[in-house]
Structures are given as C-alpha cells and as structure tokens.
Amino acid sequence: MSLTRKTAAELGALIASGEVSAVEVTQAHLDRVAEVDPRVNAFLHVAAESALEQARSVDARRAAGEELGPLAGVPIAHKDVFTTKDMPTTAGSKILEGYRPPYDATVTARLREAGLVILGKTNLDEFAMGSSTENSAYGPTRNPWDLDRIPGGSSGGSSAAVASYQAPLSTGTDTGGSIRQPAAVTGIVGMKPTYGGSSRYGLIAFASSLDTPGPFARNVLDAALLHEAFSGHDVMDSTSIHEEVPPVVEAARRGDVAGLRVGVVKEFGGEGYQPGVINRFREAVDLLESLGAKVVEVSCPSFTYALPAYYLIAPSEASSNLARFDGMRYGLRVGDDGTRSAEEVMALTRAAGFGPEVKRRIMLGTYALSSGYYDAYYGSAQKVRTLIARDFEAAFHQVDVLVSPTTPTTAFPIGERADDPMAMYLADLCTIPANLAGNAAISVPCGLAEEDGLPVGLQIMAPVLGDDRCYRVGAAVEKAFEDRWGGPLLKEAPSL
Structure with missing residues (x-):
C-alpha cells in the first residue's frame, strides 16, 4: 500500500519506528497533490519547501532521541482561515489576497x-460563508467522488484534500455545519468539538459565538488524535473552556455502544430528504440497535426554527466582524489615488473585495441589528437559540447521544443551487442546532445513496464536553460498517 493510502495513525507509527522518514511521507503527499489537485482545487497554497523543512526537523528531532507525539511527521492540510505567519491567509476572499499575517493562530x-507537517492552505467558501465551496474567490473545489459535484462547505478544500488522498488529515471550522456537511458528502469523518473546546485565536472570524475549529480524517481514530493535538484551554481566547480535553482518543479506541441510549431526532426527516439518505440513516440506526444500543425516538420541537434563527444570528455577527476589512490597515485597497476620501476608498475596496454571498450576509446582519429591528429579529433569534439549548438538555436527560442524517441530500452538482440561497442554506438543516447550543457533533460515513452512488453521513450529537461520546459511537459504527463492507467506504476517490 502506498504511503498516501495509510491512515495518520499508521504513518505516525511508521515514522516513529524508523521504517520511513517524515521526509518520505511528506514527499509522497506532495507528489499526490501535484498529480490530482489541478482537477480538485483543494489547495489555495502549497508550501512544498516549507513542508519538507518541517519534515526534516521532525526526522532530526527523532534521530536526536527526542520523544515526539503520535502524529509527528504526519502531513496535514490547513484551512485557509487560520492565520499562518509563513504562508498567505486569504479566507478565500479577494480582500485578503496575498495577505501574510504576523502571527500563527493557536491551532x-x-x-x-x-510535529504535524503543514502541506499548505485549503480552499473554502469566502470567509467560511457557504455550503459548497463555490463562494471562494479562487474557484470552486470539486468532490473527488464526482468532479462535477460540490465537496460541501465551507471547508470543502479540507474535505476534498483528505478524500482524494492528498493529505491524511486536515483542519476545518464549523459555524453551522462546515465540517460535518463536507465530511458527509465526501465520505470521510468530520468533528465539531464542543464550542470553546478548541481555540478561536487567530481564526478569521465569521460568527464569533458559533465558529469552532475541528478535525477531518478518513477514520474516527485519526480524527480523535488530531482533535486531541490542537484542543484545550487557550488564554488568548476569552471563550476557551478551562476543562480538560475529553478522552477522545481512548473513546475512539474503545468504540462500543452496548447499553448506550441513542435518540433519533423526530424533526429530522420527511419532505426534502433524499430517499437514499433516509435509507442509509435507517440502516445505521438498525446497526446501532444490533450492537446493543437502546434506540428511542426523541422530539426536539425547537429544532425546526434553528435555520431561520441561525441566519439572523450568524450574519449579525458577521456584519460586525467583517467591518475590520476596510482597505485601511491590511489586504486589498482600491481607489487610493490621493483624490478620494477614506470613506470612498472603503466603499470601493469592499465592493471589489467581497463576493456576493458575503455582501448578502453583511447586509442581512446589518439590517437585523438596526434600530427598530434588533428586538424583532436578532433578539427573537437569540430566544430561539435558548429554546434549542433547552431541547438538547431535555433530550440528554433521556438519552446519551442523538443521531440524524448529517445533511438531507448527497453532494449536488456544481452550479445547481448557486442562484438559490435558500436551497443552499437547507444543506445545513440538520447541523445548525448543535452550533447554536455549542454541543459536540460528528459525521461518520454510513454508506452510499442508491440514486447516485454518493456518500451519506450519520450525525452523532452529544452534550457539551461529551465529545468522547461522539467518538465512541462513531468508532463502533465505523467498525461495524467496515466489517459489512469489507473495508472503509473510501477505498479510492472514484473519479480520480
């Protein structure tokens, strides 16, 4: 088996044993990037020389007898919304084209x-606003299962890089489903940790009360290892949780559900859900029951209002956060010819630098926060957010985890929803409640839809700081399905 087909845990063990060097592993993945990324467009920046230098450093430290972590020398693709002082950080926007930050994000x-080796920065919907990676100012990323389809969003470059074997691991951010939805439609694992469990310092903000860094991987254990590597309290992030990181790696290795109470969310299903998605979800629920879990139906009535509440709260926070992109301090500046006022330069810069979806959300958020409308829109949405958190709390008195489809459909064709924002927003129907409440949630593959042969994801939701439950259940589902399928769902990116 080639190095690019091995799991992150396997690569870490091979490097630690001296069977291969970190340089060899890194070069193999750089070769894979050169081979397939011109068709996929997962990367916005490939840092080949820097990556090889990082790998040489790992090999030297290992040779000197230094004890390194389980992922030392393993390549990773990094979402281009985390600041990197040695690489450009654009957030997928023209307004930050070529920007090099003076500091690294905590992640x-x-x-x-x-000791992870950063291969480069991955494509995304501009400022992480989208569900398809079509909103990137640098062109869409394509799904390795079908290059005419979307890889999800906003972290579509990160999901596609892992699904196409360009990297065994990648980072993403999840504001309304931007890790779990791409993971589902590309047939990999994606985890949204508990809000505050992973640091937002140096993460270019979209919606500060929702943004959550998390891992992508091709299996549950790899995701847990990465989760553990970059999570934990950070004094630079005022919303960072002081608690210890839950025992996610131990849970991923355990992987059993005997005696666990699993709740099926009544509100997620029916009209608008692709039949193949529902069929695979029901098979996953039956599988959990066969493994010894007690399955019950749970009603969370406020979840039906999550989508409209989210699309008031997130744009409102975005309209505030994106005010810093004014053409005065960094990034793009348009019209500064000495004849225009600062206000004119700001207006011209934002008109040229922001894409249509970002402008749409800024205007929506500014309206929701405006005088006379704040209580009617933003204030009401925050009340709905409280009700959703209470629904989760009540549900977790009855069950240990909740399950649902990750997304109502499989990957849709590029361009199909580009002119229909509401259809695009519905891709996050099942994922948004966990963001509004701050809960942990994971997506794991649960098969292929019969209509199109494309991947379907199972979402597992746990209470705040119950991240280990997501990994425990996810690992059990993964093992049982792999036993049934005769190996992982993603054996090879079909269209590459």
Whole structure:
C-alpha cells in the first residue's frame, strides 16, 4: 500500500519506528497533490519547501532521541482561515489576497508543536460563508467522488484534500455545519468539538459565538488524535473552556455502544430528504440497535426554527466582524489615488473585495441589528437559540447521544443551487442546532445513496464536553460498517 493510502495513525507509527522518514511521507503527499489537485482545487497554497523543512526537523528531532507525539511527521492540510505567519491567509476572499499575517493562530501553533507537517492552505467558501465551496474567490473545489459535484462547505478544500488522498488529515471550522456537511458528502469523518473546546485565536472570524475549529480524517481514530493535538484551554481566547480535553482518543479506541441510549431526532426527516439518505440513516440506526444500543425516538420541537434563527444570528455577527476589512490597515485597497476620501476608498475596496454571498450576509446582519429591528429579529433569534439549548438538555436527560442524517441530500452538482440561497442554506438543516447550543457533533460515513452512488453521513450529537461520546459511537459504527463492507467506504476517490 502506498504511503498516501495509510491512515495518520499508521504513518505516525511508521515514522516513529524508523521504517520511513517524515521526509518520505511528506514527499509522497506532495507528489499526490501535484498529480490530482489541478482537477480538485483543494489547495489555495502549497508550501512544498516549507513542508519538507518541517519534515526534516521532525526526522532530526527523532534521530536526536527526542520523544515526539503520535502524529509527528504526519502531513496535514490547513484551512485557509487560520492565520499562518509563513504562508498567505486569504479566507478565500479577494480582500485578503496575498495577505501574510504576523502571527500563527493557536491551532496552527499547536499543529507545529505536535510535529504535524503543514502541506499548505485549503480552499473554502469566502470567509467560511457557504455550503459548497463555490463562494471562494479562487474557484470552486470539486468532490473527488464526482468532479462535477460540490465537496460541501465551507471547508470543502479540507474535505476534498483528505478524500482524494492528498493529505491524511486536515483542519476545518464549523459555524453551522462546515465540517460535518463536507465530511458527509465526501465520505470521510468530520468533528465539531464542543464550542470553546478548541481555540478561536487567530481564526478569521465569521460568527464569533458559533465558529469552532475541528478535525477531518478518513477514520474516527485519526480524527480523535488530531482533535486531541490542537484542543484545550487557550488564554488568548476569552471563550476557551478551562476543562480538560475529553478522552477522545481512548473513546475512539474503545468504540462500543452496548447499553448506550441513542435518540433519533423526530424533526429530522420527511419532505426534502433524499430517499437514499433516509435509507442509509435507517440502516445505521438498525446497526446501532444490533450492537446493543437502546434506540428511542426523541422530539426536539425547537429544532425546526434553528435555520431561520441561525441566519439572523450568524450574519449579525458577521456584519460586525467583517467591518475590520476596510482597505485601511491590511489586504486589498482600491481607489487610493490621493483624490478620494477614506470613506470612498472603503466603499470601493469592499465592493471589489467581497463576493456576493458575503455582501448578502453583511447586509442581512446589518439590517437585523438596526434600530427598530434588533428586538424583532436578532433578539427573537437569540430566544430561539435558548429554546434549542433547552431541547438538547431535555433530550440528554433521556438519552446519551442523538443521531440524524448529517445533511438531507448527497453532494449536488456544481452550479445547481448557486442562484438559490435558500436551497443552499437547507444543506445545513440538520447541523445548525448543535452550533447554536455549542454541543459536540460528528459525521461518520454510513454508506452510499442508491440514486447516485454518493456518500451519506450519520450525525452523532452529544452534550457539551461529551465529545468522547461522539467518538465512541462513531468508532463502533465505523467498525461495524467496515466489517459489512469489507473495508472503509473510501477505498479510492472514484473519479480520480
């Protein structure tokens, strides 16, 4: 088996044993990037020389007898919304084209400390606003299962990089489903940790009360290892949780559901859900029951209002956060010819630098926060958010985890929903409640839809700081399905 087909845990063990060097592993993945990324467009920036230098450093430290972590020397693709002082950070926007930050995000710094080798920065919907990676100013990323389809969003470059074997691991951010939805439609694992469990310092903000860094991988254990590597309290992030990181790796290795109470969310299903998605979801629920879980139906009535509440709260926060992109301090500046006022330069810069979806959300958020409308829109949405958190709390008195389809459909064709924002927003129907409540949630593959042969994801939701439950159940589902399928769902990116 080639190095690019091995799991992150396997690669880490091979490097630690001296069977292969970190340089060899890194070069193999750089070769894979050169081979397939012109068709996929997962990367916005490939840092080949820097990656090889990082790999040489890992090999030297290992040769000197230094004890390194389980992922030392393993390549990773990094979403281009985390600041990196040695690479451009664009957030997928023209307004930050070529911008090089003076500091690393905490997640970036922890990847480096763990010895992970950053291959480069991945494509995304501009400022993480989207569900398809079509909103990137640098062109869409394509789904390795079918190059005419979307890889999900906003972290579509990260999901596609892992699904096409360009990297065994990648980072993403999840504001309304931007890790779990791409993971589902590309047939990999994606985890949204508990809000505050992973640092937002150095993450270019979209919606500060929702943004959550998390891992992508091709299996549950790899995701848990990466989760553990970059999570934990950070004094630089005022919303960072002081608690210890839940025992996610131990849970992923355990992987059993005997005696666990699993709740099927009544509100997720029916009209608008692709039949193949529902069929695979029901098979996954039956599988959990066969493994010894007690399955019950749970009603969370406020979940039906999550989508409209989210699309008031997130744009409102975005309209505030994106005010810093004014053409005055960094990034793009348009019209500064000495004849225009600062206000004119700001207006011209934003008109040229922001894409249509970002402008749409800024205007929506500004309207929701405006005088006379704040209580009617933003204030009401925050009340719905409280009701959703209470629904989760009540549900977790009855069950240990909740399950649902990750997304109502499989990957849709590029361009199909480009002119229909509401249809695009519905891709996050099942994922948004966990963001509004701050809960942990994971997506794991549960098969292929019969209509199109494309991947379907099972979402597993756990209480705040119950991240280990997601990994425990996810690992059990993964093993049982692999036993049934005769190996992983993603044996090879079909269209590559």
